[in-house]
Amino acid sequence: MKSLRYILPLLAFLVLAGFLARGLNLDPREVPSPLIGKPAPSFALTRLDDAAQTFKRDDMLGKVWMLNVWASWCVACREEHPLLVEFSKRGMVPIYGLNYKDQRPDGQGWLARFGNPYNASLFDADGRVGIDFGVYGVPETFIIDKQGVIRLKHIGPLTPEVIRERIEPMLKKLNA
Amino acid sequence: MHRLLFALLALICCLARPGFANDAAPAAADPALEARMTRITAELRCLVCQNQTIADSNADLAQDLRRQVREMLRKGDDDAKIIQYMTDRYGDFVLYRPPVKATTLLLWFGPALMLLLGFGALAVVMRRRARTAANQFEPDDPALFADPHQS
Amino acid sequence: MIPELGHFALWLALGVAVALASVPMLGAARGRADWMAIARPAAGLQFALVAFAFGCLIAAFVGNDFSVFYVAANSNTSLPTHYRVAAVWGGHEGSMLLWLLMLTGWAFAVARFSRHLPAPVLARILSVMGVLSVGFLLFLLLTSNPFDRLPNPPLDGRDLNPLLQDPGMVFHPPMLYMGYVGLSVAFSFAVAALIGGNLDTTWARWTRPWTTVAWIFLTIGIAMGSGWAYYELGWGGWWFWDPVENASFMPWLVATALIHSLAVTEKRGSFKSWTVLLAILAFSLSLLGTFLVRSGVLSSVHAFATDPKRGLFILAFLVFVIGASLALYAWRAPKVGLGARFEWVSRETFLLANNVLLMAACGAVLLGTLYPLLLDALGMGKISVGPPYFDTVFVPLMAPLIFLIGVGPLARWKHAELPQLWRRLRWALGAAIVASLLTNWLRGHLGIVSTLGLAMAFWIVAALGVDLLDRLRPNGIVRTGLLHRARQIPRAMVGMMVAHLGIAVFIFGVTLVKSGEVERDVKMDVGDTTEVLGYTFTFRGVESLPGPNYRAAQGTLEVTREGKPVTTLRPEKRNFPVTGSTMTEAAIDAGFSRDLYVSLGEPLAGKAWIVRVYVKPFIDWIWGGCLMMAFGGFLAATDRRYRAKVRATQGATDAKVIA
Numbered sequence: 001m002k003s004l005r006y007i008l009p010l011l012a013f014l015v016l017a018g019f020l021a022r023g024l025n026l027d028p029r030e031v032p033s034p035l036i037g038k039p040a041p042s043f044a045l046t047r048l049d050d051a052a053q054t055f056k057r058d059d060m061l062g063k064v065w066m067l068n069v070w071a072s073w074c075v076a077c078r079e080e081h082p083l084l085v086e087f088s089k090r091g092m093v094p095i096y097g098l099n100y101k102d103q104r105p106d107g108q109g110w111l112a113r114f115g116n117p118y119n120a121s122l123f124d125a126d127g128r129v130g131i132d133f134g135v136y137g138v139p140e141t142f143i144i145d146k147q148g149v150i151r152l153k154h155i156g157p158l159t160p161e162v163i164r165e166r167i168e169p170m171l172k173k174l175n176a
Numbered sequence: 177m178h179r180l181l182f183a184l185l186a187l188i189c190c191l192a193r194p195g196f197a198n199d200a201a202p203a204a205a206d207p208a209l210e211a212r213m214t215r216i217t218a219e220l221r222c223l224v225c226q227n228q229t230i231a232d233s234n235a236d237l238a239q240d241l242r243r244q245v246r247e248m249l250r251k252g253d254d255d256a257k258i259i260q261y262m263t264d265r266y267g268d269f270v271l272y273r274p275p276v277k278a279t280t281l282l283l284w285f286g287p288a289l290m291l292l293l294g295f296g297a298l299a300v301v302m303r304r305r306a307r308t309a310a311n312q313f314e315p316d317d318p319a320l321f322a323d324p325h326q327s
Numbered sequence: 328m329i330p331e332l333g334h335f336a337l338w339l340a341l342g343v344a345v346a347l348a349s350v351p352m353l354g355a356a357r358g359r360a361d362w363m364a365i366a367r368p369a370a371g372l373q374f375a376l377v378a379f380a381f382g383c384l385i386a387a388f389v390g391n392d393f394s395v396f397y398v399a400a401n402s403n404t405s406l407p408t409h410y411r412v413a414a415v416w417g418g419h420e421g422s423m424l425l426w427l428l429m430l431t432g433w434a435f436a437v438a439r440f441s442r443h444l445p446a447p448v449l450a451r452i453l454s455v456m457g458v459l460s461v462g463f464l465l466f467l468l469l470t471s472n473p474f475d476r477l478p479n480p481p482l483d484g485r486d487l488n489p490l491l492q493d494p495g496m497v498f499h500p501p502m503l504y505m506g507y508v509g510l511s512v513a514f515s516f517a518v519a520a521l522i523g524g525n526l527d528t529t530w531a532r533w534t535r536p537w538t539t540v541a542w543i544f545l546t547i548g549i550a551m552g553s554g555w556a557y558y559e560l561g562w563g564g565w566w567f568w569d570p571v572e573n574a575s576f577m578p579w580l581v582a583t584a585l586i587h588s589l590a591v592t593e594k595r596g597s598f599k600s601w602t603v604l605l606a607i608l609a610f611s612l613s614l615l616g617t618f619l620v621r622s623g624v625l626s627s628v629h630a631f632a633t634d635p636k637r638g639l640f641i642l643a644f645l646v647f648v649i650g651a652s653l654a655l656y657a658w659r660a661p662k663v664g665l666g667a668r669f670e671w672v673s674r675e676t677f678l679l680a681n682n683v684l685l686m687a688a689c690g691a692v693l694l695g696t697l698y699p700l701l702l703d704a705l706g707m708g709k710i711s712v713g714p715p716y717f718d719t720v721f722v723p724l725m726a727p728l729i730f731l732i733g734v735g736p737l738a739r740w741k742h743a744e745l746p747q748l749w750r751r752l753r754w755a756l757g758a759a760i761v762a763s764l765l766t767n768w769l770r771g772h773l774g775i776v777s778t779l780g781l782a783m784a785f786w787i788v789a790a791l792g793v794d795l796l797d798r799l800r801p802n803g804i805v806r807t808g809l810l811h812r813a814r815q816i817p818r819a820m821v822g823m824m825v826a827h828l829g830i831a832v833f834i835f836g837v838t839l840v841k842s843g844e845v846e847r848d849v850k851m852d853v854g855d856t857t858e859v860l861g862y863t864f865t866f867r868g869v870e871s872l873p874g875p876n877y878r879a880a881q882g883t884l885e886v887t888r889e890g891k892p893v894t895t896l897r898p899e900k901r902n903f904p905v906t907g908s909t910m911t912e913a914a915i916d917a918g919f920s921r922d923l924y925v926s927l928g929e930p931l932a933g934k935a936w937i938v939r940v941y942v943k944p945f946i947d948w949i950w951g952g953c954l955m956m957a958f959g960g961f962l963a964a965t966d967r968r969y970r971a972k973v974r975a976t977q978g979a980t981d982a983k984v985i986a
Contacts, residue, residue, distance in 0.1 A: 006600070006656060006657045006660045006661055007657040009604060009607075009608075009653050009656065009657070010650065010653035010654055010656070010657050013611075013649055013650065013653055014646075014650065016697075017642065017645065017646050017650070019697070019700060019701055019704050020618065020622075020624060020642055020645075020700075021642060022704040023622075023624040023625075023700045023703070023704055024622060024623070024624060024635050024638045024639060024642065025635075026624075026700070026703050026704065028623070028624065028625055028626040028699070028700070028703070029226055029626050030709075031223055031266060031267060031269050031270075031709065032267060032269075032708070032709050033267065034263065034264065034265070034266070034267040034268075035264075035265070101236065126240070127236075127237075127240050128240075128244075131237075131240060131241070131244065131265060132265060133265070134265040134266050134267075136223035136224060136237055136266065137223075137224065198852065198854065198855045198856070199855070199856055199857065199858075200849035200850060200851045200852075200855040200856060200857040200866070200938075201849060201850050202847070202848060202849055202850075203848040203849055203850050203928065203937045204848060210848075219713070219715055221711050221713070226626050227569065227626065227627060227628035228628075232562060267708070267709060268708065268709065268710045268711070269709045269710060269711050270711070271710070271711060272711050272712075272713025272714060272715055272716075273713065273715035273716060274698075274710045274711065274712050274716055275710075279702060279707050279708060279710075280698075280710065282694075282698075283694060283695065283698045283712065283716070284716075284720075286690070286691065286694045287687060287688075287690065287691035287694065287720045287724065290686075290687045290690040290691065290694075291683070291684070291687040291724065294683035294684075294686060294687055295680075295683055297683075298676075298679055298680070298683055302671060302676070305665065305668070308665065310668070312665055313665050313666065313667055313668040314595075314596045314664065314665070314666050314667045315667070316595075316667050316741065317594070317595075317667075320594060320595075320740060321740070321741075324801065325797070325798055325820075326674075326739055326740050327816075327817045327819070327820045
């Protein structure tokens with residue numbers, strides 16, 4: 001039919017408009033992690049509070065745990081910190097901190113002031129472990145399962161919704 | 177007395193700078209490595225200042241990644257290994273040159289496809305016009321064809 | 328008070344726009360001359376009101392009225408006055424008002440310069456432009472009001488982004504918007520013709536100069552943006568395939584295709600429905616560009632502060648305007664006539680091949696720009712598409728197009744002979760290849776890509792030479808009457824030649840700078856020198872200087888060549904205390920055959936600094952070529968046939984009214 005091809009531009013445009021509408025709800029700046037479903041990168045870092053003690057990834061095999069990337073210079077971390085302290089009191093999952101590109105006294109001082117939800121914080125002075133985890137902005141939070149595989153990554157400060165809707169269900173699933 | 181004056185003069189000469197201009201040393205120690213460095217980092221996106229390459233960005237992460245690339249280059253890693261290192265940690269988003277995979281076939285072959293479809297459509301329309309009777313067309317403008325250059 | 332007056336003026340303008348959008352259109356449908364007659368005064372009044380509102384905003388900026396939120400967000404008492412004016416369009420709300428000013432301005436121009444158009448045609452055109460005004464006024468008033476007041480005005484503003492405190496900032500957006508918005512005229516002409524059913528060669532002749540003028544502004548606007556990025560951004564690049572750059576380039580590609588398609592429609596009446604579709608597409612891409620920059624859908628260094636609510640509004644407006652015009656196209660276009668006949672080898676087909684190539688190029692840019700969004704929306708991952716993709720895909724599409732630039736003008740309408748064209752052009756082809764090899768050999772740089780690039784540039788020049796020779800000496804070597812014959816060449820043809828020559832100049836510049844530029848990153852202490860391509864740069868140290876609203880570290884480099892002084896360059900690193908940002912100001916010595924470009928890196932121990940020195944051969948030919956293209960367009964748009972009154976009889980004889 002001759003008239004059919006004249007309608008093609010309109011149809012093509014409507015498909016495009018559909019994608020643009022969908023795009024309004026997406027964040028072009030958010031970088032999804034390629035590490036989900038892959039083993040957490042191996043690392044061996046000293047503890048923030050005790051430079052003599054080393055903490056390795058494999059120390060946590062057999063347990064579900066949470067890794068929270070933070071720094072004393074990070075403003076957004078202060079936003080999520082009270083929430084994290086609250087959450088740690090519930091004892092749902094051991095929380096370990098990754099103190100990213102910080103100074104020991106600054107990091108320790110920050111925890112002393114704002115509370116310490118972590119079983120321990122690991123000191124990543126030059127950020128290499130952060131890079132291995134694909135960290136590009138602080139704070140970031142990971143959930144790692146019993147086999148040492150990363151199952152969840154959250155970018156940005158934690159919120160009650162995120163904890164309720166993403167983290168808790170994931171923890172339930174992994175602990176089952 | 178002479179000796180004192182002489183010593184003083186010698187001291188002054190030692191303190192004065194020589195007058196030659198120095199040919200400036202390159203900022204980087206190994207230019208060949210730096211050339212590879214520039215080429216690779218120009219194709220990697222900085223994830224903090226997302227509209228700059230890690231070559232241009234001053235963000236902390238960009239500096240850390242530049243250091244990482246430089247180390248890998250010194251170790252002798254090839255381009256593919258460095259790219260793999262980056263995508264393992266940050267995904268394809270970090271590459272300004274999208275990889276050719278199933279999901280990007282349309283991207284890479286799309287333009288050629290559009291060109292073929294365009295010329296195909298042109299051919300179809302020309303054929304259709306060739307089959308149409310002459311009285312369906314408008315007459316030629318005699319003024320236009322009288323002009324030898326047909327401007 | 329003044330902001331409130333401006334705000335009120337915009338509401339009044341909305342009322343006028345609603346009247347303009349509806350009454351003349353209905354008048355044209357019903358043959359009511361009195362209703363159609365309000366079109367011109369309404370367009371004038373609309374423009375006056377928006378211009379007044381714009382003046383109020385300028386007054387608020389110049390007067391440092393920080394109780395207005397937009398002024399506080401984009402200005403500062405220490406900002407020099409001329410930048411306070413430029414700051415008016417430094418943010419989203421003000422730039423939308425600028426867009427609106429241009430839109431109503433163009434509508435006023437159409438009303439003013441279209442006395443030869445039949446009343447119903449003009450009424451419909453202005454009504455369509457009125458619809459566009461209504462949309463933008465609603466957007467401005469409901470989501471992006473530049474006159475919003477702050478309840479607690481700050482003592483001082485946040486200052487204009489230092490990157491924008493530059494002469495280029497004053498001119499680049501207005502030029503660009505004149506182009507973007509100017510395409511709305513071609514759009515309105517097209518939609519009005521679809522509604523009224525008067526698609527003919529006369530319509531094409533009316534539409535052509537408006538399209539060309541919009542194209543000229545867009546060319547200049549894009550060239551200015553590129554030039555500005557070059558000297559402002561501190562690392563010597565001039566095109567980054569950034570989504571917002573692409574958003575301006577796509578309408579330009581389609582507008583170029585449209586200019587050429589209009590040539591076919593005007594001369595031969597052919598491919599009318601395709602031309603109409605291009606006119607709709609060109610402005611649609613302008614609107615799409617507006618959406619992409621302000622909605623937050625793509626991340627870009629140019630993007631304005633994003634707000635999904637605004638994005639939704641623009642998208643709805645987009646869907647309405649583009650959807651309605653494409654639906655109208657689907658309905659009315661099948662009835663449009665076929666125009667005159669032409670054969671497989673003819674100027675018409677060469678021009679249409681030009682269109683296919685330009686549209687494929689535009690499609691490639693669109694695909695690359697939107698692909699990350701596409702994949703993300705389908706949940707298929709997140710990728711980036713950057714310069715490596717665009718460079719790979721774009722250049723192969725341009726090469727056949729450049730080839731056509733040489734062949735098209737020499738081909739005859741309706742029927743051309745390939746053997747004849749080959750006979751006339753084979754020497755041009757040979758000369759181009761020889762010239763390019765020679766040039767490369769002379770500069771000691773034999774590379775395949777640069778040879779091809781130069782060959783393309785020389786091909787255009789050589790083919791142009793063949794065409795010119797043909798016109799000046801049609802019967803072989805005849806020395807008399809040369810000037811007379813030269814003056815006989817229609818201005819539109821001269822315009823075409825100049826514009827095509829501009830493309831050759833552009834390609835020449837790009838090829839030579841990409842293959843021949845030299846960069847040197849060196850550590851320089853006071854007195855150190857470095858030599859690049861025969862130029863000797865001597866570093867004389869860095870001193871601290873105050874600026875109007877910044878503190879600068881200014882370096883001094885003396886440049887000599889073969890012992891003779893060339894220039895002194897003073898690159899700066901400027902620190903702006905209000906925003907806390909640091910800008911690198913490169914120092915450039917622009918020249919006909921090269922640019923010397925120096926920028927400061929980081930300070931080292933003592934008085935030494937890291938300095939970046941570039942010598943960029945022929946880089947100014949890039950923007951020179953663009954200006955030539957624009958000038959060629961100007962010549963074409965001012966051809967006699969657009970300036971003469973259209974005789975009513977002529978209009979009647981070649982009109983083909985759709986049943």
